[in-house]
Amino acid sequence: MNDALGAAERLCAERGVRITPARRRVLELVWQRHAPVGAYDILSEMQRDAEKDGKPGAKVAPPTVYRALDFLMEQGLVHKVESQNAYIGCSHPEGSHDCGFLICRECGSALEIEDGELSDLLKTLASKHGFEARSSTVEIEGLCPSCKSQAA
Amino acid sequence: MNDALGAAERLCAERGVRITPARRRVLELVWQRHAPVGAYDILSEMQRDAEKDGKPGAKVAPPTVYRALDFLMEQGLVHKVESQNAYIGCSHPEGSHDCGFLICRECGSALEIEDGELSDLLKTLASKHGFEARSSTVEIEGLCPSCKSQAA
DNA sequence: GCTTCACTGCAATAGTATAATGTTTCATAT
DNA sequence: ATATGAAACATTATACTATTGCAGTGAAGC
Structure with a gap:
């Protein structure tokens, strides 16, 4: 399961869609747990990233996360767990x-x-x-x- | 379907649980549509009620609605539609x-x-x-x- | 009458998601 | 190389959904 990112990049390349840094990072964070992750958990992580990178001005906002999640869901790389308002990596993105x-x-x-x-x-x-x-x-x-x- | 309220009162009586005015009103509002209703739609209706009744001070707040919905779901009178964060009357409360x-x-x-x-x-x-x-x-x-x- | 317990009122806050607008980035064709 | 158009992104604000904690009220049983 660890090479979900690689598989995702391959799939996106095949389909001619772009996997940008924000999208990659969101996918990575979703895959880091075996449990569903909330959008705002992802958001916090990414804000922490930005701070560490010494870009205190560049704050990550909710739409960044939601857009990435929408994209990843369209591509079938991530599912939403409706009963928890949370997101989880798809374990068979190809199928x-x-x-x-x-x-x-x-x-x-x-x-x-x-x-x-x-x-x-x-x-x-x-x-x-x-x-x-x-x-x-x-x-x-x-x-x-x-x-x-x-x-x- | 119109006597859902009657059926509900009967069921609650049998089970020894109380169907209070707030709970009755929420159930009524949920049943008035054939589509799922949001908690805040219910809330608005109940606030309008309170105004009409000349009780401008007694504002209905979210917990009132959510507590009633929780009760009604426990009793199997209402279901939550997870994919819409909305609520709908159960069409066979007995089963x-x-x-x-x-x-x-x-x-x-x-x-x-x-x-x-x-x-x-x-x-x-x-x-x-x-x-x-x-x-x-x-x-x-x-x-x-x-x-x-x-x-x- | 008194206790008790479920219910409600109320205020604040937490958590989830989108709207609206403007800017940047990037592949492509000139 | 550079102009261009589409996709992606940033930013701010706001809408929508849900919970917590505490104080008060009222009815059922003792």
């Missing part, structure tokens, strides 16, 4: 993006899952109601294996 | 609460769907990863039947 998450209520970790049967069922359910599905959000909250065993 | 939504990107309407097969599949997927599922969020965004035909 389809019809996926779900298993989110641990204890440790906050989120595992991305992809399942053909689930995608099919969601489409079927939608069309059963005459509904044309475009995208879907599936988030399951509960206890991950390690937190479950600790709780026992 | 299970493992449900999903079909959300129209055009008109904003949201249809609640419940499906045993989907619930089962979600549980199966979770346990396949050693995950203990507690609750799930399923939201499908797309075009509802009437907006779909208009777009054609």
